[in-house]
Amino acid sequence: MRTRGTGYNPHNRFQPLTSDRDQDDGWYHDPDDMLCPDSVATRVVDEQVRSIISHNQSPDVPFDQSINPYRGCEHGCVYCFARPTHAYWDLSPGLDFETQLIAKPNGAQRLREALDKPGHVPSPIALGVNTDAYQPLEKQRRLTRELLKVLRDYRHPVSIITKGALILRDLDILAEMAADGLCSVRVSLTTLDNDLKRKMEPRTAAPATRLKMIRELSGAGIPTGIILGPVIPFINDAEIESILEAAAHSGASRASWIMLRLPLEIHELFEDWLLRHFPDRARHVMNRIRDLRGGKAYDSRFGHRMRGQGIYADLIRQRFNRKARKLALNLHEAEPLRTDLFRRPGGEQLDLIPVTNLNH
Template sequence: MGIAIKGRGSRTHLAGRFEVTVSEAMDDGWAPDESEEFAAPRLRTEVRAETARSIISRNKSPDVGFSQSVNPYRGCEHGCSYCFARPSHAYLNLSPGLDFETKLFAKTNAPQLLRKEFSRPGYVPQPIALGINTDAYQPIERKLKLTRQLIEVMLETQHPFSLITKNALVERDIDLLAPLAEKHLVSVHFSVTSLDPHLSARLEPRASAPHARLRAMRRLSDAGIPVGVMVAPVIPWINDAELEAVLEAAHDAGASTAGYVLLRLPLEVAPLFRDWLDTHHPDRATHVMSTINQLRGGKDYNSQFGTRMRGEGVYADLLSNRFKLARKRLGFDAQHSHWPKLDCTRFLRPLPPRVESPQGSLF
């Protein structure tokens, strides 16, 4: 069993797939103990300002429910051990492991870029998913407020959007979200992995505790903002037994829609998650990975559309049936299980940004 780093989901600087040279730790034979000498290092979070060239990402994936998304940050301090976005840090020559959760990038010009994109004559409004690759309400948002500024642009232009988060910080922006909700321009989804605060702290160490997410869900719902729950990810033999309990707690907190996603382990996420299992659940690590392999055609992951979110086989069918029965029993909206329909007809195109002449104004 390895030594976990407090407040971090990973404990290794796993090299990305594009690295030319790779270093590997070697066991020198000294068994670790609880002494200060063997304590895992504490790592500070570094935030770098980034001037983005574009802000709206577009996709044609048939199984995600949205065609365009906006991410104000790269990397995520929540440190979720299973995060499918970790491999994106490899493109920056950084580790999908600890670097992903400690070396973050803030797109400081994101609000200006979004307004500029909306002002284009050919832009056709479609709902935007805010904070999909990395959480738009991760801890650094409290200070930088890029997500809030993006929502202000949405409010100004009456542009529809949805967001999904693990952070109760979303409560801060009820003053913006409520008037948008009145016009069917926003929906908010909370990812809830477990109701057990101890398990949650190991899985997603810097995300809000489960009870805080449920509290935020209730406060948004009371303010008239449509909220939903995503049980994501469902991990065999780790949190799968909680599926019905999470759905019931979310329903009691005001959620009207529900969904779930099976654990996904693309690229570098697979070895990182295996290490997490060996660190926190060594007694069941083999069983967990064996079941995942059965769900993914004998591999750690299968990226095929239609099955990547659900898996295949007996376990996948059982999980699907359990979810459908619980959704029906609790009265969740089955028609809009993931993303409720939002109104695109209210869009107000902003004026294009003013371009100053190099010679300056004559008056």
């Protein structure tokens, strides 16, 4: 499937009925029938949401609030941990996740309402965690920019993770917020190999473009780092040192890593992708992944799911830490985003918020 991470649509686990097209028995033939197109257009529907802030209690991530302006992601990363969420909408985590998108046009309005509530306690909001806030659809819809305007008006801290070069469009807002300690960015950098990027993350920015993003973001005074993830055994693990070096030379000040995760339908999707693109090493890759997860394709336990365990996981950690130290990445503790500047433009007073919950 051209420009897509997968052409495969596995069964929706919540749908009790399945249907399969049987092989043609020759009884009917239409030469104009497009049964197997080599590309599929993106379809977008709007959802009027009741709320826009999601709350998280996982100890594996450094935030407890997040916002996702879109469901589904046109970037098409085959390994994306968010793919299984599309099943909640009676859609497949496979090709549907990349082509059947849901936008939240009233997100900025709902965000203002949430921040205006007297009980809201400001803490950093992670923007675009489940799906990328700067995926291609954002160029037309501009929902992420509208959300950022609200956060800027309320002087509310925000952190962003993205693979999308469109973030550079919003340098004006991000630089203004960063000057007050209200914004940080992490660029997801998975490979420096253009061919691997096209196979694994087909509609994301090229590796050179992501390095440019790091240069321009850090040059604008925005604290910028990278997330090297996922690390995939025998696919991109050989690039760890070169990725860190390229990121540091481009201005990144921090770096972290995540091991490949294969929850629910992603296991099936990823194995299909391996057999299509790397048939010679598919079994080797999956055996190593199972070694990392106690013999299973996935281990969902907190504290284990992001890094894995065993000799290979220890080796990756040691390689990453050694190179990061050499490059002076993560040299100091990250400055926490400020929460004491929060205000309500509509006139609400900050003293309505318990001072004990504010951090500098």
